[in-house]
Amino acid sequence: MNENEIRRDLLAFARPDLGAKEKEAVLRVLDSGWLSSGPETKRFESEFSKFLSVENAIALSSCTAALHLAAAAWELGKDDAVLVPAITFTATAEIFAYFDCLPLILDVARDDYLFSANIVREFIKEECHWRNNVLVHCQSKRRIRVLVPVHLGGRSCDMDALSEIASEYNLKILDDAAHCFPGSYKGHFIGGLADATAFSFYATKNLSTGEGGMLTTNDNALAKKIRVMRLHGIGLSGQSYERSGYRYDVICDGYKYNMMDMCAALGRVQLKRSLDMLKKRQAIHNLYDEKLKDIHGLALNPKYSHESAYHLYTIEILENFGLKRDRFIDEMRRRNIALSLHFIPLYHFSHYRKKYDLDASNYPNAEAIYKGIVSLPIYSAMSLDDAADIVQAIYNICA
Numbered sequence: 001m002n003e004n005e006i007r008r009d010l011l012a013f014a015r016p017d018l019g020a021k022e023k024e025a026v027l028r029v030l031d032s033g034w035l036s037s038g039p040e041t042k043r044f045e046s047e048f049s050k051f052l053s054v055e056n057a058i059a060l061s062s063c064t065a066a067l068h069l070a071a072a073a074w075e076l077g078k079d080d081a082v083l084v085p086a087i088t089f090t091a092t093a094e095i096f097a098y099f100d101c102l103p104l105i106l107d108v109a110r111d112d113y114l115f116s117a118n119i120v121r122e123f124i125k126e127e128c129h130w131r132n133n134v135l136v137h138c139q140s141k142r143r144i145r146v147l148v149p150v151h152l153g154g155r156s157c158d159m160d161a162l163s164e165i166a167s168e169y170n171l172k173i174l175d176d177a178a179h180c181f182p183g184s185y186k187g188h189f190i191g192g193l194a195d196a197t198a199f200s201f202y203a204t205k206n207l208s209t210g211e212g213g214m215l216t217t218n219d220n221a222l223a224k225k226i227r228v229m230r231l232h233g234i235g236l237s238g239q240s241y242e243r244s245g246y247r248y249d250v251i252c253d254g255y256k257y258n259m260m261d262m263c264a265a266l267g268r269v270q271l272k273r274s275l276d277m278l279k280k281r282q283a284i285h286n287l288y289d290e291k292l293k294d295i296h297g298l299a300l301n302p303k304y305s306h307e308s309a310y311h312l313y314t315i316e317i318l319e320n321f322g323l324k325r326d327r328f329i330d331e332m333r334r335r336n337i338a339l340s341l342h343f344i345p346l347y348h349f350s351h352y353r354k355k356y357d358l359d360a361s362n363y364p365n366a367e368a369i370y371k372g373i374v375s376l377p378i379y380s381a382m383s384l385d386d387a388a389d390i391v392q393a394i395y396n397i398c399a
């Protein structure tokens with residue numbers, strides 16, 4: 001694409017990277033006659049846990065299910081609260097309402113947009129008290145039980161600093177790693193650094209099974225409980241793929257959150273390709289970094305010192321760019337390039353605002369970020385030429 005030219009075809013914001021091997025894997029399952037959770041799911045779980053060097057990986061129908069099951073297994077309830085960041089997808093906070101548990105929504109760091117240990121510490125100092133080994137939120141009188149870091153865009157939060165707070169105040173850490181496969185922190189893959197980690201394999205994610213998710217943990221007792229809860233509370237030896245006869249026992253409350261073998265077969269192929277796909281996204285990221293750095297009025301994707309999973313590439317449209325963010329998105333769309341926005345902060349949604357009495361003035365960093373942020377396409381099914389078209393379109397808009 002040259003100056004003033006417009007792409008002929010629409011460049012989608014995201015598209016799963018699927019090839020002949022994925023098709024072959026799904027067809028193999030269709031031919032096998034076993035479509036629900038079975039041998040493929042078991043293999044996917046063991047290959048995934050080996051890949052991340054984590055004790056347990058539990059395949060589920062979504063990342064939302066993974067977050068829900070961890071919270072259910074920890075028996076969160078109406079006397080409890082958790083800390084979540086304002087810039088995330090609604091799933092991160094919504095699951096706590098299932099138990100009437102209160103998500104306390106915190107501002108994020110201005111520089112990297114992430115859930116920040118400094119902001120958590122400040123919140124604890126100003127709004128909580130610590131008595132008899134229990135951290136209580138003064139206003140709601142609820143006990144704070146869990147920190148929920150979101151590794152936004154594939155960049156992990158500062159896990160050392162958050163783990164320090166968690167052990168000081170007797171809190172669990174539930175990682176929302178929907179964007180962070182395969183991302184790392186200080187040389188370790190995200191997946192084994194928190195009490196539990198939730199991954200998403202939704203259609204637009206780095207590894208896709210259409211819909212799907214995985215919970216990983218080094219806590220064997222938690223894993224055992226979640227394996228039972230994910231399938232109606234049926235005891236492990238009674239779950240349909242495992243049992244020899246028709247008898248089974250229901251041993252606790254449960255849900256229908258298992259993964260289908262068709263999805264697991266797809267996931268196994270995607271897992272094998274995941275480092276190659278990561279390299280492609282990294283190359284697109286580097287191209288944006290290099291080609292957009294001299295454009296006036298743009299702040300590029302936050303710099304990051306660990307190994308990102310390169311799920312998003314965000315830019316901020318600043319005051320002096322000459323166009324407001326929404327106009328920029330429209331202009332790119334006119335040039336056949338679809339953009340997206342990650343994320344509308346939770347306190348901007350009418351439901352959250354009303355239910356939790358939230359006010360934008362308490363979120364100066366998230367507000368400043370939200371004002372200009374926009375996400376450019378970055379996925380392994382697009383080419384470097386597609387990325388160059390995006391760069392050219394931005395230059396054309398500036399001109």
Ligand SMILES: Cc1ncc(COP(=O)(O)O)c(C=O)c1O
Nearest residue numbers: 062063064089091178200201202
């Ligand atoms: C940060 C974040 N958390 C959780 C989810 C939920 O993932 P799933 O659709 O697999 O439930 C998403 C999905 O987009 C997400 O972006």
